[in-house]
Amino acid sequence: MSVKKGYANRWMFRLGAVLSLTVLAACSSEGSGQPLDDLGAQAIFERGERQIASGNPDDAAFTFGEIERLYPYSEFAQRALIMQAFSYHRDEDYTNSRAAAQRYLDFYPAEEDAAYAAYLLALSYYDQIDEVGRDQGLTFQALQALRRVIEQYPDSEYAGTSVLKFDLAFDHLAAKEMEVGRYYLKRGNYVAAANRFRTVVEDFQTTSQTPEALHRLVESYLSLGLVEEAQTAGAILGYNYQSSEWYEASFALLTGEGLSADPVGDNWLSSIYRQVLRGEWL
Secondary structure (H helix, E strand, O other): OOOOOOOHHHHHHHHHHHHHOHHHHHOOOOOOOOOHHHOOHHHHHHHHHHHHHOOOHHHHHHHHHHHHHHOOOOHHHHHHHHHHHHHHHHOOOHHHHHHHHHHHHHHOOOOOOHHHHHHHHHHHHHOOOOOOOOOOHHHHHHHHHHHHHHHHOOOOOOHHHHHHHHHHHHHHHHHHHHHHHHHHHHOOOHHHHHHHHHHHHHHOOOOOOHHHHHHHHHHHHHHHOOHHHHHHHHHHHHHHHOOOHHHHHHHHHHHHOOOOOOOOOOOHHHHHHHHHHOOOOO
C-alpha cells in the first residue's frame, strides 16, 4: 500500500472502503504481532490504518507517532503526523490532536494537508463547545482557529465548513451574553441586563440572538423608565423582525404603556435605527 497525497483529508471518504477490505485484517507477513521497531515505515503506517478501521484510535495515534520516531525524514513520517492528529481527534484527545496538528503546520506549512491540519486544530476547540453555561475561552479560541482556516486556506474544501462553524460559535458567544442578561433581568438588575443585551445588538447583530436581545432591551428600558430607548428598540425589532414572537411581545408591552414602536430621541439605538433605514445594518 502506498501513501497517497492528501490521504488524511480524504480519510472519512475512504474509511468505509477500508472497513470492508478484509485483506487488512491479515495483511502480509509484517503483521500486527511484530514489534514496531522491526517493521518498515510503510508496514507501521498500514498497522495504524488497521487500528483506526477497527475502532482503536488511541492505539493508532501511538503507532503513527512511532513512524515519526523511527523514520523521521521519510514521506511516511509526514503522512503519519497528520494521521496522528486525526487519530487523537477520533479518540477525543483534543489536547494531543491540537499538538500534533500544530507540529504539522510548523514542519509542513506549504503541504497539501496543511489546510486539514489547521482545520483539525480548530475542531480541537470547537468540538468542546457544548453548553452555553461553560467558560467561553474555548469558543474564542475556536473562532480564532476557524478564522485562520477561512483566511489562509480560502480555496480548500474546509473553508466552507469553517465558515458555518464560525457562525455557530459566534452565535454561541451571543447566547452566553443573553444568558447572563436574562439572569440580571430576572433579579431586577436592569442596568446590568441592558448592558448585556446592548452588547448582543452591537457586537453580535448577525446572530440569531438579536431579536430576543432587542425585546429584552424593551423590557429593561421600560423598567428603568427610559421610554425613548424602549420605543426605539421596539422600532428596530419591528423593522427587521416584525413577524417574530419577540416583536409581538414588545409591541404588547409598549402599547400596554400607551407607547408606540417608533424611533424617539437621540440615543445609541437611534443611530442604529438610522443605519437600518440606510440598509447598513443586518
